[in-house]
Amino acid sequence: MEPAKRPKSESKSTEKDEAAAPTGTPATPERRRASRVWERPQATEPSPKLDDYRSVVGEAEIDELLCLARGVKGKTVKMVNSTSVGGGVAEMLNRLVPLINELEVVAHWDVISGDNDFFEITKAFHNALQGRPYELTGHSKEVFLRYNEQNRQRMQFHEDVIVIHDPQPAALIRARADTNASWVWRCHIDLSNPNREVWEFLRPFIEQYDAAIFSSVSFTRQLPIPQYLFYPCIDPLSDKNRELDDSVIQRVCDEYGVDRSRPIVTQVSRFDRWKDPVGVVQAFKLARKYVDCQLVLAGGGAIDDPEGAVVLKEVREAAGDDPDIIILDLPPRSALEINALQRASTIVVQKSIKEGFGLTVTEALWKGKPTIAGAVGGIPSQIIDKLTGVLVHSVEGCAYQIRYLLTHPEFALKLGKNGHEHVKENFLMTTDVKRWLLLLRILLQKRGARA
Amino acid sequence: MSGGATTPQRAPAKPFYFNTSAHLARITSFKAANLTEFLQALRECPEDSIFHHTFQTLEEHHFIPEGFSNDFAHWALAHRNEPTLAEQLASVDVREFTSVEELRSRIVQIVENFLKQDPASAAISAQQPFYFCTSDGVVLPTSFVAHNLQEFVEGVRRVSVHSIHHHFIEARLRIKLMSNDFSRWLQEDAGLTDVARALNRIDIYTATLEDIRGQMVRIIEPALT
Numbered sequence: 001m002e003p004a005k006r007p008k009s010e011s012k013s014t015e016k017d018e019a020a021a022p023t024g025t026p027a028t029p030e031r032r033r034a035s036r037v038w039e040r041p042q043a044t045e046p047s048p049k050l051d052d053y054r055s056v057v058g059e060a061e062i063d064e065l066l067c068l069a070r071g072v073k074g075k076t077v078k079m080v081n082s083t084s085v086g087g088g089v090a091e092m093l094n095r096l097v098p099l100i101n102e103l104e105v106v107a108h109w110d111v112i113s114g115d116n117d118f119f120e121i122t123k124a125f126h127n128a129l130q131g132r133p134y135e136l137t138g139h140s141k142e143v144f145l146r147y148n149e150q151n152r153q154r155m156q157f158h159e160d161v162i163v164i165h166d167p168q169p170a171a172l173i174r175a176r177a178d179t180n181a182s183w184v185w186r187c188h189i190d191l192s193n194p195n196r197e198v199w200e201f202l203r204p205f206i207e208q209y210d211a212a213i214f215s216s217v218s219f220t221r222q223l224p225i226p227q228y229l230f231y232p233c234i235d236p237l238s239d240k241n242r243e244l245d246d247s248v249i250q251r252v253c254d255e256y257g258v259d260r261s262r263p264i265v266t267q268v269s270r271f272d273r274w275k276d277p278v279g280v281v282q283a284f285k286l287a288r289k290y291v292d293c294q295l296v297l298a299g300g301g302a303i304d305d306p307e308g309a310v311v312l313k314e315v316r317e318a319a320g321d322d323p324d325i326i327i328l329d330l331p332p333r334s335a336l337e338i339n340a341l342q343r344a345s346t347i348v349v350q351k352s353i354k355e356g357f358g359l360t361v362t363e364a365l366w367k368g369k370p371t372i373a374g375a376v377g378g379i380p381s382q383i384i385d386k387l388t389g390v391l392v393h394s395v396e397g398c399a400y401q402i403r404y405l406l407t408h409p410e411f412a413l414k415l416g417k418n419g420h421e422h423v424k425e426n427f428l429m430t431t432d433v434k435r436w437l438l439l440l441r442i443l444l445q446k447r448g449a450r451a
Numbered sequence: 452m453s454g455g456a457t458t459p460q461r462a463p464a465k466p467f468y469f470n471t472s473a474h475l476a477r478i479t480s481f482k483a484a485n486l487t488e489f490l491q492a493l494r495e496c497p498e499d500s501i502f503h504h505t506f507q508t509l510e511e512h513h514f515i516p517e518g519f520s521n522d523f524a525h526w527a528l529a530h531r532n533e534p535t536l537a538e539q540l541a542s543v544d545v546r547e548f549t550s551v552e553e554l555r556s557r558i559v560q561i562v563e564n565f566l567k568q569d570p571a572s573a574a575i576s577a578q579q580p581f582y583f584c585t586s587d588g589v590v591l592p593t594s595f596v597a598h599n600l601q602e603f604v605e606g607v608r609r610v611s612v613h614s615i616h617h618h619f620i621e622a623r624l625r626i627k628l629m630s631n632d633f634s635r636w637l638q639e640d641a642g643l644t645d646v647a648r649a650l651n652r653i654d655i656y657t658a659t660l661e662d663i664r665g666q667m668v669r670i671i672e673p674a675l676t
Binding site for chain 1: 471473474475476477478480511512513514515519525529578579580582584587589591592593594609610611613614
């Protein structure tokens with residue numbers, strides 16, 4: 001892997017690090033403010049081995065991965081993205097690449113390089129492709145193509161399969177003519193309603209790939225190449241998701257003033273209007289007229305994002321001086337704390353009104369938590385209404401479901417159990433590895449047939 | 452078979468090889484935003500797509516014992532709010548079909564009949580479109596081979612739920628019979644006709660695949676003694 005750290009101005013929030021943002025003005029009461037996590041050493045998590053997952057997903061599942069890998073043993077694949085640190089894609093590749101290598105498929109990871117001007121433009125492309133207004137200029141196109149060309153000349157593509165992640169390096173497909181590889185574009189963003197100009201600029205590149213991969217059926221575009229569905233995944237052995245001793249959960253709750261003897265309703269997400277934290281406060285206040293409970297809003301993003309600070313202020317105003325509403329603006333790398341808060345929760349809410357895939361929902365389901373979430377983005381893929389969780393469309397609906405689940409624990413338990421199984425089957429790192437192995441087999445078979 | 456086993460009570464004519472299958476979902480260009488488009492896409496989509504949303508989805512949602520039978524019924528209820536149509540679609544039992552084309556015809560017939568009775572509902576937009584997918588799959592061997600009934604039960608206990616799905620649910624399309632790989636082996640190779648029939652009667656729509664595994668073991672075990 002060639003480390004090419006993204007310029008600071010380009011660091012972007014993704015679902016995986018939604019709550020990993022610097023702390024802002026702390027919440028009340030004071031004991032909730034004193035966050036010792038600032039002083040916690042930021043140790044790098046060791047990369048788990050395949051065998052470590054046997055106890056999580058079962059012997060047979062891992063044996064099937066080994067069997068699947070035998071068909072592509074010794075084959076090579078290169079992953080290319082735009083950053084080695086920060087963001088959901090880098091986090092996922094950090095876990096995925098070692099596991100694929102352990103299966104004796106040779107996986108390389110390369111990172112494109114570029115200056116601020118390039119990353120500013122690709123960030124604008126990223127937002128425009130997800131629907132934000134943007135005026136595409138000739139200069140932007142020229143900068144995008146120039147850096148892609150520089151990277152094309154710098155990189156080598158000797159592998160059997162080349163996987164290009166997201167739009168930033170998409171024009172590397174120009175190297176295709178010099179290779180025998182199968183080329184795949186892995187799109188992690190929602191392309192359902194893109195800025196037309198930007199999409200029309202990128203589309204000719206995308207159409208040259210052998211296949212594209214999307215995170216949800218609703219994120220796709222009409223393309224003349226095969227489009228595969230790879231759900232985003234979580235790692236059950238990461239600090240964010242691994243099992244925790246009850247003492248750890250208790251310590252975190254004590255630290256933030258969360259009372260475990262009473263029901264806890266939690267939303268974990270950035271202080272962002274699309275996550276509707278004010279709506280969550282309103283729903284909580286409606287529900288609490290009938291049921292005793294506390295609300296924990298755990299997020300981040302208020303310091304480096306001016307809009308986040310505004311939203312946090314609005315949330316605090318909506319909460320008023322209610323002692324049962326605990327607002328936590330967590331610092332970066334609070335994965336363990338988020339894990340503990342999710343595990344301590346009676347119900348998890350993700351009342352988004354616009355969403356990517358919604359990995360905080362995946363995390364909650366994995367922990368067996370009855371989950372109430374907005375029916376947007378990739379959330380309906382995870383929450384099958386009334387079977388693996390509950391979908392809502394309004395503050396009032398959210399309030400009612402909080403009341404219902406708190407007063408119907410057997411139903412809540414069933415949702416949590418089904419939700420956990422749904423994640424185990426479809427949204428874990430091991431399933432992601434399986435999808436990659438399958439795709440390699442399919443692509444290599446096709447290439448063999450062509451040859 | 453890995454793990455060894457005791458001498459069988461019967462000597463099957465040939466061993467049972469436990470396989471499994473793995474599938475990768477592929478998104479097609481067929482999409483339906485209302486029931487008119489839904490019907491048209493049902494008629495025109497690839498056979499693999501019908502397979503994916505009926506047989507395959509049972510595997511993807513194998514942990515839900517009730518209320519989930521196929522993606523078409525789920526969409527009709529959750530995104531098009533048509534409980535009658537949803538119930539009718541949910542009543543389609545994949546075990547009654549040995550070809551995907553027969554299954555497609557039945558689903559198309561249900562939607563056609565519904566729209567005849569309620570033509571006004573045809574153009575009403577769904578909350579979310581139905582995206583037709585297909586599956587690209589591979590069949591893989593497992594390490595389990597049963598030379599006798601004892602080893603067979605052990606295999607059923609230990610293989611993945613994907614292997615159970617492969618032999619018990621997917622199989623009928625492959626063998627074109629109203630049966631499954633397990634029952635077929637039990638009947639034809641182990642001579643256990645009653646056990647084979649009992650296995651084939653397990654209700655896949657009211658049990659999880661893990662439940663089905665447990666029921667199978669309970670049905671076969673008495674034959675060991």
